[in-house]
Structure formats: C-alpha cells, structure tokens
Amino acid sequence: MKKIKLGILISGRGSNMQALIKSCNEQGFPAEVACVITNNSNAAGLKAAEQVKIPSFVVNDKPLDADRIHEILIQHKVDLVCLAGFMRILKADFLSKWDNKVINVHPSLLPSFKGLNAQEQALKAGVKITGCTVHYVTPEVDAGAIITQTAVPILPNDDVNSLSERILVEEHKCYREAVKMIAEEQN
Numbered sequence: 110m111k112k113i114k115l116g117i118l119i120s121g122r123g124s125n126m127q128a129l130i131k132s133c134n135e136q137g138f139p140a141e142v143a144c145v146i147t148n149n150s151n152a153a154g155l156k157a158a159e160q161v162k163i164p165s166f167v168v169n170d171k172p173l174d175a176d177r178i179h180e181i182l183i184q185h186k187v188d189l190v191c192l193a194g195f196m197r198i199l200k201a202d203f204l205s206k207w208d209n210k211v212i213n214v215h216p217s218l219l220p221s222f223k224g225l226n227a228q229e230q231a232l233k234a235g236v237k238i239t240g241c242t243v244h245y246v247t248p249e250v251d252a253g254a255i256i257t258q259t260a261v262p263i264l265p266n267d268d269v270n271s272l273s274e275r276i277l278v279e280e281h282k283c284y285r286e287a288v289k290m291i292a293e294e295q296n
C-alpha cells in the first residue's frame with residue numbers, strides 16, 4: 110500500500126502531531142509525516158518534531174506567510190495537510206490550492222461550539238455531552254464536512270482543564286482514524 114504524505118501544521122504543544130507521528134511509525138499505517146510547519150518559533154511541538162528528525166519549518170506569523178506554507182508542502186510532496194492546534198485562519202486563496210486536502214481537529218462536536226475555547230463554551234452552555242471532530246477545512250471556520258467524531262461526557266465536577274484532557278485523549282484517536290480512512294480511500 111502506498112503511504113500518503115502528511116504535512117502537519119501546529120502552533121503550540123503538538124500532542125495531536127505527536128500522536129500522528131506515533132501512528133505513522135506503526136507498521137502498516139498508510140501515512141507518513143513529510144514535514145511539520147509552525148507559525149510559532151516557541152511551539153513545544155516544534156522541538157518534538159525536530160527531535161525525531163522530521164523536517165520542520167517556522168513561517169512568518171504576522172501576517173501569516175501562507176505562500177511559504179504552500180511552497181514547503183509542495184517541496185515535500187504533501188498529499189494531506191493536517192491542522193493540529195494550528196491557531197491561524199487559512200484563507201480561501203490558500204485553501205483553493207489544497208481543495209479537500211486540509212483537515213483539522215476541533216475540541217467539540219461540531220457544528221456546536223465553533224471557534225476558540227470550545228471546551229469552555231460547552232461547559233458554559235451546560236451540555237452533558239461534548240467531544241471532538243475531525244473535519245475538512247473550508248474558508249468558513251469549523252464548518253467543513255465532518256470526517257470523524259467522538260462523544261465525550263461532561264462530568265459534574267469538570268473544569269476546563271479536566272474536560273480538555275478527557276477530550277484530548279479522544280482527539281488523538283479520532284485524528285488517527287480520519288487519516289487512516291482518507292489514506293485507505295486513496296489506495
């Protein structure tokens with residue numbers, strides 16, 4: 110089976126990136142990580158990617174240099190762009206070059222709680238179930254077609270940290286499944 114090449118975009122901790130790297134290192138997993146790109150030179154995830162010798166790049170943040178991101182993705186022959194805690198909006202001119210090839214993980218059951226602080230939004234709304242979603246990225250934020258979702262209960266004593274941690278465990282599994290599904294469809 111041909112492995113698809115992933116380009117992972119991060120802004121911070123990079124735990125979803127690390128989970129994807131781990132999956133890609135498993136025998137028979139149908140994807141490999143070709144490069145990691147960040148808008149934040151202090152991102153903890155950047156060091157983690159460098160340690161495992163994945164080609165890693167910092168791009169200009171203000172304004173975000175989407176042309177450079179495109180160039181790096183092309184140079185590394187990327188098939189699928191995975192946003193993993195990438196906290197910048199990719200505009201339509203970039204997305205039109207990567208139509209149906211950019212996916213994102215979001216910490217809620219979309220279409221509920223789009224945008225920033227989704228876990229806090231869920232707690233404030235008083236819902237008893239939230240979760241995570243992997244979806245295609247379109248110019249409208251958090252509104253593209255849903256690929257995988259997992260529900261996560263909100264427990265009586267949850268705060269933002271405890272809830273975020275419980276959701277994150279599921280994000281890692283959900284992202285792995287989404288990438289696997291897309292890769293298998295292309296084989």
Ligand code: GAR
Pocket residue numbers: 119120121122123124125126154193194195214215216224225226227277280
């Ligand atoms: C994750 O919870 C991800 O869902 C969220 O940021 C965190 C990044 O963690 N993304 C968004 O809220 C995007 N709107 P990570 O850097 O450890 O993967």
